[in-house]
Amino acid sequence: MEEARAEAVIAPADEPDRPLIEGILRNTGLFKDSEIQVALEILDVYLYQDGQEDYQFYMASTDGRVAGYVCFGPNAVTEGTFELYWIAVDPLFQGRSVGRKLMEKAEKEALGRGGRMMCVETSSRDDYEPTRSFYQHLGYGAEARVADYYAPGDDKIIFVKRF
Ligand SMILES: CC(C)(COP(=O)(O)OP(=O)(O)OC[C@H]1O[C@@H](n2cnc3c(N)ncnc32)[C@H](O)[C@@H]1OP(=O)(O)O)[C@@H](O)C(=O)NCCC(=O)NCCS
Known part of the structure; x- marks a missing residue:
């Protein structure tokens, strides 16, 4: 019988998620240190720069465990073009629709903010x-x-x- 799996829950990222995001990025085995550094710099803008609207971060959790995250935002020099800056799902949780849910969340949020397209x-x-x-x-x-x-x-x- 196939194991029952809870759907991923999506919520805005917060300070305690920082080390978890770094862990996910490292666990994928895909990103160089310099790339992880940039991903964390963007995260720090989101976490610590009051009033910024350039970056949004959402976490996905499955059964209470953090499984992945997405970062996106509007490109300020365009009319309604959004950038998907980063998405990563921990290898333990890949292939379980976590990435799809994160992409759908990003697209829905972009649409709600007048987005025309995601790049x-x-x-x-x-x-x-x-x-x-x-x-x-x-x-x-x-x-x-x-x-x-x-x-x-x-x-x-x-x-x-x-x-
Ligand atoms: C790419 C990534 C985010 C996908 O996340 P995931 O949770 O494994 O993907 P999902 O299970 O949500 O897949 C969503 C859909 O895409 C399909 N899909 C996923 N990988 C696929 C592949 N390699 N080929 C074809 N289809 C694929 C799935 O079958 C699924 O289809 P369905 O929803 O119609 O059943 C994840 O594998 C990852 O973190 N990779 C490493 C980091 C990375 O590449 N990040 C992006 C660069 S910044």
Whole structure:
């Protein structure tokens, strides 16, 4: 018989989530130290800069355990374009619709704030293939590619979903 699994609960991130977010980023095994540093710098803006509206962070918990998080926000120099800056699900919880729920939350919030589209940038590397498939599965199209952006042979691909 298949094990019953609780649906992920989504809630805004708070200070105690900081080490948990760092743990999730490390556990994925995908991100370099410099990338984790940037992810935490953005988190600190969200946590400690009063009145900022550039970044929103949401946590996903399953059975009371933190499973993943998403970070997104409006691009201030556009009219209604939102950026999905980061999404990560702990490997223990991947493949259980946690990522989908986080993406749906980000899209709903963006739409509620007048968003027209969500953009997400990712790498062309082989180890990002599952990530690209995930975005495509959720209705994102690869609309642009910048060759050698991250490193020689490592292109940036911009995925877009229009609401
Ligand atoms: C990418 C990631 C966020 C996906 O999260 P997840 O919780 O494992 O994904 P879900 O279980 O919610 O999958 C949602 C849907 O996408 C589909 N999907 C997931 N990975 C897929 C893949 N590699 N190929 C095709 N479809 C895929 C699932 O089948 C599911 O479909 P359904 O809802 O119609 O049944 C997660 O794997 C992760 O954290 N990866 C490492 C970090 C990363 O790449 N972050 C993004 C770069 S910033």
